[in-house]
Amino acid sequence: MSVVTNTTTIGAIDAPSRRNTELALVVFAVAISVFAYANVGLALNGELPSGMLGYGAGLALLGGVGHLVVRRFAKYADPLLLPLATLLNGLGLALIWRLDQSERFQALDTFVPAASKQLLFSAIGVGMLVAVLVVLKDHRILQRYTYISMVVALFLLILPMFFPAVNGAKIWIRIPGVGTLQPGEFAKIIITVFFSGYLMVKRDALALASRRFMGLYLPRGRDLGPILAIWAMSILILVFETDLGTSLLFFGMFVVMLYVATERTSWIIFGLLMSAVGAVSVATFEPHVQQRVTAWLDPFAGWNKVAASEQMAKSLMAFGSGGTLGTGLGQGNSDLIGFAANSDFILATVGEELGLAGMMAVLLVYGLIVERGVRTALAARDPFGKLLAIGLSGSFAIQVFVVAGGVMGLIPLTGMTMPFLAAGGSSVLANWALIAILIRISDTARRPAPAPSPSTDAEMTQVVRP
Amino acid sequence: MNKPLRRIAIFCGILVLALLIRDNWLQYVRADELTSHKYNRRVEIERYAHERGDIIVDGKAITGSVETEDSDFRYKRVWKNGPLWAPVTGYSSQAFDSSQLENLEDGILTGNDDQLFFDRTLSMFTGEKKRGGNIVTTLNGDAQKAAFKGLGEKKGAVVALDPKSGAILALASTPSYDPSVFAGNSLKDSDNRQKLLKDEDKPMLNRALRETYPPGSTFKVVTAAAALENGLYDDIDAKTDSPLPWTLPQSTTPLKNEGNIPCENATLREALRVSCNTVFGKMSDDLGNKKMIEQTDRFGFNKEVFTPVRADASIYPEDNRPQNAMAGIGQASNRTTPLQMAMVASAIANDGKLMQPYMVAERQAPNLDPVYTHEPEELSRALSGENAQKIQQMMETVVKDGTGTNARIPGVTVGGKTGTAQHGLNNSEKPYAWFISYAKTDDGSPVAVAVVVEDGNANRDDISGGGLAAPIARDVMKAVIDSKK
Numbered sequence: 039m040s041v042v043t044n045t046t047t048i049g050a051i052d053a054p055s056r057r058n059t060e061l062a063l064v065v066f067a068v069a070i071s072v073f074a075y076a077n078v079g080l081a082l083n084g085e086l087p088s089g090m091l092g093y094g095a096g097l098a099l100l101g102g103v104g105h106l107v108v109r110r111f112a113k114y115a116d117p118l119l120l121p122l123a124t125l126l127n128g129l130g131l132a133l134i135w136r137l138d139q140s141e142r143f144q145a146l147d148t149f150v151p152a153a154s155k156q157l158l159f160s161a162i163g164v165g166m167l168v169a170v171l172v173v174l175k176d177h178r179i180l181q182r183y184t185y186i187s188m189v190v191a192l193f194l195l196i197l198p199m200f201f202p203a204v205n206g207a208k209i210w211i212r213i214p215g216v217g218t219l220q221p222g223e224f225a226k227i228i229i230t231v232f233f234s235g236y237l238m239v240k241r242d243a244l245a246l247a248s249r250r251f252m253g254l255y256l257p258r259g260r261d262l263g264p265i266l267a268i269w270a271m272s273i274l275i276l277v278f279e280t281d282l283g284t285s286l287l288f289f290g291m292f293v294v295m296l297y298v299a300t301e302r303t304s305w306i307i308f309g310l311l312m313s314a315v316g317a318v319s320v321a322t323f324e325p326h327v328q329q330r331v332t333a334w335l336d337p338f339a340g341w342n343k344v345a346a347s348e349q350m351a352k353s354l355m356a357f358g359s360g361g362t363l364g365t366g367l368g369q370g371n372s373d374l375i376g377f378a379a380n381s382d383f384i385l386a387t388v389g390e391e392l393g394l395a396g397m398m399a400v401l402l403v404y405g406l407i408v409e410r411g412v413r414t415a416l417a418a419r420d421p422f423g424k425l426l427a428i429g430l431s432g433s434f435a436i437q438v439f440v441v442a443g444g445v446m447g448l449i450p451l452t453g454m455t456m457p458f459l460a461a462g463g464s465s466v467l468a469n470w471a472l473i474a475i476l477i478r479i480s481d482t483a484r485r486p487a488p489a490p491s492p493s494t495d496a497e498m499t500q501v502v503r504p
Numbered sequence: 505m506n507k508p509l510r511r512i513a514i515f516c517g518i519l520v521l522a523l524l525i526r527d528n529w530l531q532y533v534r535a536d537e538l539t540s541h542k543y544n545r546r547v548e549i550e551r552y553a554h555e556r557g558d559i560i561v562d563g564k565a566i567t568g569s570v571e572t573e574d575s576d577f578r579y580k581r582v583w584k585n586g587p588l589w590a591p592v593t594g595y596s597s598q599a600f601d602s603s604q605l606e607n608l609e610d611g612i613l614t615g616n617d618d619q620l621f622f623d624r625t626l627s628m629f630t631g632e633k634k635r636g637g638n639i640v641t642t643l644n645g646d647a648q649k650a651a652f653k654g655l656g657e658k659k660g661a662v663v664a665l666d667p668k669s670g671a672i673l674a675l676a677s678t679p680s681y682d683p684s685v686f687a688g689n690s691l692k693d694s695d696n697r698q699k700l701l702k703d704e705d706k707p708m709l710n711r712a713l714r715e716t717y718p719p720g721s722t723f724k725v726v727t728a729a730a731a732l733e734n735g736l737y738d739d740i741d742a743k744t745d746s747p748l749p750w751t752l753p754q755s756t757t758p759l760k761n762e763g764n765i766p767c768e769n770a771t772l773r774e775a776l777r778v779s780c781n782t783v784f785g786k787m788s789d790d791l792g793n794k795k796m797i798e799q800t801d802r803f804g805f806n807k808e809v810f811t812p813v814r815a816d817a818s819i820y821p822e823d824n825r826p827q828n829a830m831a832g833i834g835q836a837s838n839r840t841t842p843l844q845m846a847m848v849a850s851a852i853a854n855d856g857k858l859m860q861p862y863m864v865a866e867r868q869a870p871n872l873d874p875v876y877t878h879e880p881e882e883l884s885r886a887l888s889g890e891n892a893q894k895i896q897q898m899m900e901t902v903v904k905d906g907t908g909t910n911a912r913i914p915g916v917t918v919g920g921k922t923g924t925a926q927h928g929l930n931n932s933e934k935p936y937a938w939f940i941s942y943a944k945t946d947d948g949s950p951v952a953v954a955v956v957v958e959d960g961n962a963n964r965d966d967i968s969g970g971g972l973a974a975p976i977a978r979d980v981m982k983a984v985i986d987s988k989k
Contacts, residue, residue, distance in 0.1 A: 298508045341543055357530045358538020359546050371546050394531035405520035412513040416506055424505050439519040448526040
C-alpha cells in the first residue's frame with residue numbers, strides 16, 4: 039500500500055478495495071433514510087413512528103448484508119453503487135410509508151398500504167443482489183447465454199398479453215399468491231445481455247463491412263438483420279401493450295449500444311430519424327398518446343376535461359408548491375395527485391416535501407449511479423463487459439430521464455417507475471439485479487491484474503540478435 | 505470503444521442537466537405562479553387549516569370555527585344564531601365562496617391581509633399558531649333582536665342607524681337563513697344551499713340592502729325637504745297652495761287622498777300628519793323633476809352605498825310631469841332600499857348632516873390590537889339645520905297625534921312617518937307597509953330606523969304603515985335607548 043493513485047477506477051497493482059468507504063457510505067445512507075422516516079412520523083403524528091426501529095433495523099440489515107456480500111464476493115467493486123442504491127431504496131420506503139399515511143388515500147376503497155410490501159420486495163431485491171454476486175463469479179459467463187437471453191426476453195415481453203390490462207396497459211402478469219409482476223422490468227436487463235453478446239461478436243462486421251448509402255454507412259443485412267428483427271419485435275410488443283415508456287427505453291438503449299459497438303456516429307442520426315418516424319406514427323393512431331401530448335403542451339387547459347391533463351397539472355402544482363426548500367416530509371399535499379402518486383409520480387412528493395434542494399440531490403444521486411456505471415464501462419477490459427455496463431447504465435439513465443422529465447412536464451408522460459423510489463416489486467427486484475451486475479463488472483474491471491507469471495521463454499525473447 | 509463511451513457519458517450528463525434545469529424552472533422560477541394557481545387545492549387547504557377570525561357584536565363573537573373530520577379543510581365556519589346575523593355577516597362556505605362581511609373582510613378574518621403583516625411576522629418568530637383577525641361591528645345586539653322579533657314570520661327588513669356617526673345598529677331581513685347549514689363542502693351542504701336558492705321567499709336575499717321598494721308616503725319627508733330647501737314654502741304652519749281635488753298634470757286623473765282627510769290648502773305639518781297625497785303630489789310638480797332629483801341626490805339616492813357591504817342604488821329617475829308628481833308621494837318609478845330611507849331619517853335627525861353608513865368599527869389583529877378604526881365621515885349635507893329641524897317638528901307631530909302614534913315611547917321624543925306603498929299591476933298586489941323614524945333624548949338622537957314589511961295589510965293607506973311597521977320601529981328604538989342607559 040505504498041502509492042495510492044485512485045483517481046481512476048482502473049486499479050493500480052495495489053489499489054485499495056475501498057470497502058471501508060463503502061461501509062461508511064452505507065451507514066450514512068441508512069441514517070438518512072431513518073431520519074426521513076422519523077421526520078414523517080414527527081410531522082404527521084407528533085411522535086416517532088412505532089415502526090421506526092423495525093424499519094431502521096431492516097434497512098440496516100439490507101445494507102449490511104449487501105455490504106458483506108460485496109466485501110466477500112466482489113472485493114474490488116465500485117464503492118458507490120451499493121450505498122447510492124441503498125439510499126434511494128431507503129428514501130423510497132420512507133416516501134411510500136408517508137403516502138400510506140395520507141388520509142385521502144385511506145378514505146379510498148381501493149387503498150392498500152404499500153410500504154410493508156415494498157420493504158419485503160427490497161429484502162428480496164437485496165437477496166437478488168446476493169444471488170447475482172454469489173452465482174455470477176464473472177460477468178463474461180453471461181456471454182454464453184446470448185441466444186437463450188433473447189428467447190427469455192421475448193417470452194417475458196409476450197407474457198403479459200395473456201393477462202388482463204391494468205389501467206390501460208398490458209404490462210402485468212398475475213401470479214396467484216404472489217401478486218402482480220411486471221416482466222418488462224426484467225426483460226430490460228435480459229435483452230441487454232443479448233444485445234451485448236451479439237454486438238460483441240458482430241461489432242467488427244457491423245462497423246467495417248458496410249455499404250455506403252446516402253452518406254451513411256449501413257451494415258450488411260446478415261449482420262444487422264437478426265438484431266434489428268428482435269429489437270423491432272420487442273418494440274412492437276410494447277406498443278401493443280401500450281407500454282410506451284419501456285419501448286422508448288428499449289429504443290434508446292439499442293441505439294446507444296449499437297453506437298458504442300460500432301463507433302459510428304451515423305447510428306445516432308439513423309436512430310433519431312427512426313425514433314421520430316416511430317413517435318409520429320404511434321401518436322397518429324394511439325388516442326392514449328395524443329392525450330398525453332396535449333397534457334404535456336398545456337396541462338391546465340384540460341382541467342376538468344381530460345384526466346391525463348389534470349394529473350399532469352396536479353403534478354406541476356405539487357412541484358411548484360414545494361418551492362426551494364419544500365414543505366418538509368409529511369407536510370405537503372402531494373397525495374392530491376391521487377392515482378399513481380406512489381409509483382409514477384413519487385417524484386412529485388419529493389419535489390413538494392423536500393423542495394428544489396431535495397429534488398436536485400435525488401437527481402444527482404441518480405446521475406451518480408449512471409456516472410459510476412459509465413465509468414465501469416470505461417474501465418471494463420472486455421468488450422462484452424463494456425457493452426453490458428453501458429447498456430445497463432444507459433437504460434437506467436434513460437428511464438430516470440423519461441420518468442422525471444415526464445412528471446416535471448419536460449417531455450410527455452409515458453408511465454414508468456422511478457428506479458428504487460417508486461412502489462413496485464418488480465421494479466425494485468430488477469433494479470437491484472441491475473446494480474448487482476454493474477457491481478460484478480466493476481469488480482472485474484478494478485481487480486488488480488495478476489502479477490505476470492515468470493516466463494521460461496523470457497530470456498530467449500530478450501535476446502536481440504544483431 | 506472508449507470514445508463513444510465518453511460521448512455517451514456526456515449525453516447522460518446532459519440528460520441529468522436537463523432535468524436539473526427543468527426542476528429549477530419549475531420549483532424556483534414558476535414556484536409562486538404554481539403555488540397560487542387557481543386550480544391548486546393547497547390554497548384552499550391552507551385557507552381552512554387554521555381558525556378563522558370572528559365577527560364581533562357588543563364585544564361578543566357571533567361567529568366561530570369548528571374542526572371538521574370529513575374533509576381536508578380542517579376548520580369550518582359556524583354562526584351563533586345564524587339567521588339573526590346572516591344579513592350582517594353573509595356566509596362563508598368551503599364550497600360556495602362567501603358574501604358580505606365574510607367576503608369583504610376575508611383578508612383580516614383569514615389573517616392573510618397585508619395589514620396583518622407585522623403581526624404575522626411576529627407570530628412566526630414566537631411560534632404562535634396562525635389565526636385570523638377579528639372584525640368588530642357597530643351593531644347593537646338588542647336592536648337586532650328587537651327587529652327580528654318584530655318582523656317575526658313576515659317578510660321585510662329593518663335598518664337602524666346612529667344618525668350622529670352613521671353606524672349601523674340593526675340590519676334585519678326576513679325570512680333569513682342559517683349560513684351554517686352550507687358552510688362545509690359535503691353533499692348535504694350542497695343540498696341545503698340548493699333548497700335555500702329554490703325557496704320562493706328568497707331567504708338569502710338581503711332585503712335591507714339589496715331590495716328596492718316603492719317608498720310610499722315615507723317619501724313625503726323628502727318632498728317636504730325639497731320644498732323647504734328650494735324656498736317653495738318656508739313656514740310649516742302656513743297654508744300651502746293645495747286645491748282639492750287636484751288633477752295630475754297633463755291628465756284628467758284626479759289624485760286621491762286616503763279617505764276624507766283635511767287636505768285642502770293644508771299646512772305642511774298638517775299635510776304630513778294625515779299624509780295628504782294632493783299636497784305633496786302638487787309640491788313635487790311645483791318643484792319639478794330636476795329639483796327633486798337634486799334633493800334625492802343629497803340624501804344619497806341614485807348611487808350605490810358601501811357600508812362596506814354594497815347596497816343597491818335607490819333611484820329617483822328623470823321622468824315626465826305626472827310621474828314626477830306621483831314620485832313625490834313615493835308611488836311612481838322611484839324606488840329605495842330600506843337602508844336609504846333610514847339614511848333619510850337619520851339625516852333629518854342629525855340636523856341635515858348625512859353620515860356615511862358603516863358597520864365595521866374596528867379591524868383587529870389576532871392579538872386583538874386594532875389595525876383599523878373607523879372615523880365617522882360626512883357623506884353629504886342633505887338639508888340645512890334649520891329646515892331639518894322644521895321637518896323634525898312635522899315628523900314629531902305625526903307620532904304625537906298623526907298616523908304614527910304606534911311609535912310613541914314614553915319619555916322620549918319620537919319623529920316618524922308612515923307609508924303604505926301600492927305595487928303590482930293596477931296595485932293588485934299586497935302593499936308594503938313602511939315606517940321611518942328617529943328617537944331623540946336629551947343628548948341628541950341616538951337612533952333612526954326604517955322598517956318595511958312586505959305583506960302589509962291593504963285596508964287603509966297610512967294606518968297599515970302605522971299599524972304594522974311602526975311598532976317594530978318603536979321596539980328597535982327602545983332597545984337602542986335602553987342599551988345606552
